[in-house]
Amino acid sequence: MHPDTAPPSGTTFRERVRALPTFGPGLPALDPKDTPSTPHELFVRWFDQAVDAGVQAPHAMTLATADAAGRVHARTVVLKDVSADGWWFAGHATSGKGRDLAENPHAALTFLWRELGRQVRVTGPAVPADPEKSAADFLAQPDHSRAAGLVNRQGEPLGSREDYTAAFANALDTVRAEPGTVSPTWTSYSLAPTEVEFWQSSDTTGQTRLLYRTDGNDWTKGLLWP
Numbered sequence: 773m774h775p776d777t778a779p780p781s782g783t784t785f786r787e788r789v790r791a792l793p794t795f796g797p798g799l800p801a802l803d804p805k806d807t808p809s810t811p812h813e814l815f816v817r818w819f820d821q822a823v824d825a826g827v828q829a830p831h832a833m834t835l836a837t838a839d840a841a842g843r844v845h846a847r848t849v850v851l852k853d854v855s856a857d858g859w860w861f862a863g864h865a866t867s868g869k870g871r872d873l874a875e876n877p878h879a880a881l882t883f884l885w886r887e888l889g890r891q892v893r894v895t896g897p898a899v900p901a902d903p904e905k906s907a908a909d910f911l912a913q914p915d916h917s918r919a920a921g922l923v924n925r926q927g928e929p930l931g932s933r934e935d936y937t938a939a940f941a942n943a944l945d946t947v948r949a950e951p952g953t954v955s956p957t958w959t960s961y962s963l964a965p966t967e968v969e970f971w972q973s974s975d976t977t978g979q980t981r982l983l984y985r986t987d988g989n990d991w992t993k994g995l996l997w998p
């Protein structure tokens with residue numbers, strides 16, 4: 773249905789929303805006995821399965837942060853890598869998320885892969901990378917993303933759409949004329965998890981929750997009541 777099309781007559785929003793299925797049939801199972809010793813390995817296994825299953829944008833994740841007063845903010849960002857250092861994402865240090873993380877590094881990432889009935893939650897402190905790594909991430913992006921990154925005023929009030937169009941066009945000219953230009957505020961962050969939870973829905977046997985926890989050295993894992 774086109775977003776501007778009128779909804780079916782005689783139904784309420786509540787009826788329409790409650791009629792929607794959350795997951796499809798034929799979901800895979802999570803066998804806790806067949807899981808690796810670190811969440812990094814299970815995450816990459818599940819991620820590859822999400823790609824194979826045709827999940828759209830499996831690298832899109834919700835990043836939740838909180839300011840020093842505990843006010844929580846969440847938004848979508850893309851995953852850039854998973855390494856021994858953690859789960860990597862990037863954004864402007866001057867943005868809302870950058871300000872939150874400077875005040876309070878505790879953050880959470882959530883992935884939903886609905887076609888597989890799966891959710892992954894990654895929780896822990898997120899720390900900025902050094903400027904060289906952030907610059908490399910910035911330069912690895914396509915022209916349009918680099919131009920958007922160079923405009924560099926994310927979250928400030930915008931007077932008119934034309935102001936942005938002009939700033940974006942200028943930034944695109946710069947990116948094409950001087951391809952080595954880097955946004956000074958673009959920052960890579962790695963979230964080094966203290967906990968990672970894998971959640972699997974099932975058509976027949978209820979849900980499974982597997983939680984990995986670390987003391988900073990080793991990982992332990994255990995089930996949670998769903």
Ligand SMILES: Cc1cc2nc3c(=O)[nH]c(=O)nc-3n(C[C@H](O)[C@H](O)[C@H](O)COP(=O)(O)O)c2cc1C
Pocket residue numbers: 832845846847848849850851861862863864867868869870926927
């Ligand atoms: C699918 C998707 C991917 C996005 N990826 C990023 C990203 O990687 N980095 C980023 O800074 N913003 C990204 N955004 C924009 C953010 O959701 C958000 O609007 C922006 O970062 C400002 O958020 P903040 O004011 O809370 O910092 C993405 C948005 C969508 C819908």
